[in-house]
Amino acid sequence: MTRRAALGTLAAGSVGYALLGPRGAKEDTRGRLVLDYWEKWTGLEGKVMQEVVAEFNKSQDRLFVRYFATSGIDEKAQIAIAGGSPPDIVGVWNYSVPAFASANAILPLDDLGAPLGIKPEIYAEGMRQVVTFRGKMWATVNTGGCLALYYNRSHFKEVGLDPDSPPRTFPEFDDACRKLLIKKNGRIQRMGFHHREPGWWSFIWGSQFGGTLYDEKTNTSTAASPLNVRGYEWVQSTPKEYGLAEVNDFRTSFGNYDSALNAFVAGRLSMVVQGPWLANIIKLYNDKLDYGVAPFPVAEGMFDKNAPMGLIDTDTLVIPRGVKNPEASMEFVAYTQRQDVVERLSTVHCKGSPLAQSSESFRKNHPNRGIAVFEAIARSPRSYKVPATRCWAAMKDEMDRALDRVWNMQDSPASILGLAQKRSQAILDLTAEQERRRRGGAP
Amino acid sequence: MKFRMKDEFVGLTWVSPWIVGFLAFLLIPAGMSLYFSFTDYPLLESPVWVGLGNYKRLLSDEVFHKALVNTFIYAGAAIPLSVLLAVVLAALLNTKGLRWTRFFEAAIFMPTLAPLVASSMVWMWILNGRFGLLNQFLGLLHISGPNWLLREGWAMAALVIVALWGVGQAVILCVAALKEVPEQLYEAANLDGMGPVRQFINVTLPMISPVILFNTITMLIGAFQVFVVPYVLFQKDKGGPNKSGYFYTSYLYDNAFVYGQMGYASALAWVQLLIILLLTGLLFLASRRLVFYRGA
Numbered sequence: 029m030t031r032r033a034a035l036g037t038l039a040a041g042s043v044g045y046a047l048l049g050p051r052g053a054k055e056d057t058r059g060r061l062v063l064d065y066w067e068k069w070t071g072l073e074g075k076v077m078q079e080v081v082a083e084f085n086k087s088q089d090r091l092f093v094r095y096f097a098t099s100g101i102d103e104k105a106q107i108a109i110a111g112g113s114p115p116d117i118v119g120v121w122n123y124s125v126p127a128f129a130s131a132n133a134i135l136p137l138d139d140l141g142a143p144l145g146i147k148p149e150i151y152a153e154g155m156r157q158v159v160t161f162r163g164k165m166w167a168t169v170n171t172g173g174c175l176a177l178y179y180n181r182s183h184f185k186e187v188g189l190d191p192d193s194p195p196r197t198f199p200e201f202d203d204a205c206r207k208l209l210i211k212k213n214g215r216i217q218r219m220g221f222h223h224r225e226p227g228w229w230s231f232i233w234g235s236q237f238g239g240t241l242y243d244e245k246t247n248t249s250t251a252a253s254p255l256n257v258r259g260y261e262w263v264q265s266t267p268k269e270y271g272l273a274e275v276n277d278f279r280t281s282f283g284n285y286d287s288a289l290n291a292f293v294a295g296r297l298s299m300v301v302q303g304p305w306l307a308n309i310i311k312l313y314n315d316k317l318d319y320g321v322a323p324f325p326v327a328e329g330m331f332d333k334n335a336p337m338g339l340i341d342t343d344t345l346v347i348p349r350g351v352k353n354p355e356a357s358m359e360f361v362a363y364t365q366r367q368d369v370v371e372r373l374s375t376v377h378c379k380g381s382p383l384a385q386s387s388e389s390f391r392k393n394h395p396n397r398g399i400a401v402f403e404a405i406a407r408s409p410r411s412y413k414v415p416a417t418r419c420w421a422a423m424k425d426e427m428d429r430a431l432d433r434v435w436n437m438q439d440s441p442a443s444i445l446g447l448a449q450k451r452s453q454a455i456l457d458l459t460a461e462q463e464r465r466r467r468g469g470a471p
Numbered sequence: 472m473k474f475r476m477k478d479e480f481v482g483l484t485w486v487s488p489w490i491v492g493f494l495a496f497l498l499i500p501a502g503m504s505l506y507f508s509f510t511d512y513p514l515l516e517s518p519v520w521v522g523l524g525n526y527k528r529l530l531s532d533e534v535f536h537k538a539l540v541n542t543f544i545y546a547g548a549a550i551p552l553s554v555l556l557a558v559v560l561a562a563l564l565n566t567k568g569l570r571w572t573r574f575f576e577a578a579i580f581m582p583t584l585a586p587l588v589a590s591s592m593v594w595m596w597i598l599n600g601r602f603g604l605l606n607q608f609l610g611l612l613h614i615s616g617p618n619w620l621l622r623e624g625w626a627m628a629a630l631v632i633v634a635l636w637g638v639g640q641a642v643i644l645c646v647a648a649l650k651e652v653p654e655q656l657y658e659a660a661n662l663d664g665m666g667p668v669r670q671f672i673n674v675t676l677p678m679i680s681p682v683i684l685f686n687t688i689t690m691l692i693g694a695f696q697v698f699v700v701p702y703v704l705f706q707k708d709k710g711g712p713n714k715s716g717y718f719y720t721s722y723l724y725d726n727a728f729v730y731g732q733m734g735y736a737s738a739l740a741w742v743q744l745l746i747i748l749l750l751t752g753l754l755f756l757a758s759r760r761l762v763f764y765r766g767a
Contacts, residue, residue, distance in 0.1 A: 103728040110514045127731060131515035227707050276621045280600035422730045428709055436623075436712065451533075462511050465519055 060092040061356055063116035068101045076376040084363045093360050109133045114348035116357045122158040122344045127418040129166045134346040135354055136164040144362035154340045154411030155382040161416055166346060170364045171374045172382035173303045173342035174405045176398060181318040183208055183298040194322040198262055201325040208298040216278040221299045223263050225282055225291050230431035231424060232339050234259030235412055237327040242415030247460055249452035252445040260434045260441035267437055288313040303341055307378035307396035321398020323405060338405035340413045342382065380406055419459040423452045504737045512734035525738035537714055538722040544627060545718065546694035549634040553690055554683060557638050561645030576646065580639035591703035598629050620704060623712040630716060633700050641686040648679035677763040684762050688751055695747050696720050719743055
């Protein structure tokens with residue numbers, strides 16, 4: 029075959045494939061109102077949500093929801109809303125709700141949701157905090173996320189710790205960490221706990237000592253409060269005790285979260301602070317891992333078994349400003365809040381139910397061993413959320429930087445947090461000034 | 472006259488896709504960005520005029536200063552080293568009698584074809600303090616490699632190493648320029664008794680200096696816009712240890728899409744453009760003395 033003939037055949041084949049090749053299944057909307065739903069979930073989590081969408085589409089003949097798995101969802105939703113072409117429903121992270129709400133970029137759900145039974149009271153106490161902002165309801169929650177302590181029961185048994193009695197306070201926790209440490213030839217092979225893994229929540233340590241980062245009433249940063257300082261002094265005690273170079277060297281052995289090299293899944297760490305979703309990673313990469321779940325420890329004297337502490341960190345559904353049929357969007361959102369739908373989704377996601385009530389069969393058949401703990405945290409009056417301000421993303425970066433400096437012992441925690449507070453306050457003041465200017469000088 | 476107008480119309484019709492593209496995707500957005508730079512524009516709400524407010528804010532913004540200094544350090548290290556490496560590799564590839572030249576050229580060029588995110592992921596493991604290939608190699612030489620991505624002093628060095636890996640395009644341009652150097656210049660230099668080093672300095676370098684200038688300018692623009700590699704390498708600790716891997720474009724991106732400060736981000740973008748223009752202008756000024764154009 030000549031070169032010309034070969035190229036001709038290849039070109040003809042390509043054109044034929046393009047014209048006659050396989051096509052994606054065409055959705056049969058049958059004249060129904062089409063709603064676009066952007067969600068961050070892919071893989072197993074996305075698949076079950078798509079099934080829920082399909083069931084909703086089957087359950088009635090007026091609306092047709094299209095599911096779009098979307099990465100970087102907060103940024104993309106922001107651009108789509110600003111561009112005047114938003115999707116009809118978006119699944120954003122709970123910490124973004126205040127930013128969207130204060131810009132009126134999403135619709136309040138009080139009036140839309142009430143006729144369908146959607147109101148803050150249907151949620152667990154902790155979850156109510158993240159669906160409301162400045163007295164209005166802006167979001168719903170379809171799977172409940174909050175943070176707790178995962179611990180490796182086999183490691184506990186190995187060093188003589190009781191796997192049925194995980195540490196409840198920091199002194200107990202630190203003792204356990206010392207016992208769980210394994211060093212070989214001067215290098216750490218296993219640690220009880222490492223504050224930088226996974227490194228997603230640099231700001232929670234003071235909260236477990238009773239500290240807060242932000243006073244919403246006065247719009248003031250409280251990052252350097254004495255209780256927060258205590259929390260970060262506790263963080264700094266780890267590199268001080270085990271050696272900074274050693275703990276940083278050990279950290280380089282941690283793989284990505286969603287991999288078999290995940291430090292907890294691979295047994296490099298005996299304890300980790302994580303959300304309920306970690307159970308899916310364990311199931312996927314190390315099914316035999318014998319783990320337990322408990323509330324993350326608190327400062328001595330603060331333990332209360334009836335009111336565990338933990339950060340609420342969850343997925344929410346919002347309806348963007350500018351959608352053509354908000355009632356239709358709300359109808360789909362309300363469908364996802366049905367107890368059976370919530371429980372089905374939450375089971376596959378390994379998460380707790382965000383609702384105030386969950387069924388016994390849900391708890392009994394749940395794949396996450398720590399489901400009772402996660403639900404207890406979600407219902408606890410001492411669960412907490414990230415500061416409800418539109419500039420949280422910038423404030424979080426300051427806390428990330430502060431943690432980095434505390435961990436690397438660049439200064440005392442009091443001094444580092446003092447600087448973080450000053451900078452966070454500058455961000456808050458700037459945001460307040462921008463809001464004042466935008467509202468024509470009104471406070 | 473009529474014929475000429477018709478010709479012009481036909482010509483404009485042919486170039487109209489470019490004109491439309493230029494207006495829609497470059498000129499109008501650039502103009503809007505200039506306007507936004509004088510406003511407080513949180514993206515989700517309408518812009519509000521603040522005059523020079525955003526530019527004044529730059530003066531007292533510590534994170535901006537840190538990002539700017541990091542970018543200058545990175546550019547100051549990565550550009551000269553990349554230019555030098557490109558010339559050296561090109562000279563080696565241009566060695567007479569060298570076999571497998573095409574293979575080496577392809578091998579050097581190949582990294583520039585790899586998607587940046589994918590190659591950054593690979594580099595993340597190469598630079599891993601405990602298991603990384605680089606430290607394993609240094610270990611063979613009885614050198615204890617540092618924790619590249621977790622130590623403030625070494626994070627920048629790691630980024631420069633990654634930048635050097637992507638030098639292939641500059642090498643290929645230098646090789647092409649080297650092949651264009653007239654043979655008789657070397658013959659004349661030989662007759663004058665010049666050794667290989669003097670020949671390289673007095674003949675080769677001046678003859679390929681326009682390409683070196685081109686490489687330097689494109690690298691300068693690239694260095695001041697560096698984003699993907701540090702974004703991936705320091706994904707766990709945003710900006711790396713003590714923000715030592717946090718760059719100008721990273722801060723610009725964060726302001727635009729994470730902090731919702733599009734007006735401020737626009738001001739950052741215009742200052743970035745001015746810095747690049749200024750430095751490119753300085754390079755052109757310096758090139759008057761240092762760059763030799765054959766036709767001139």
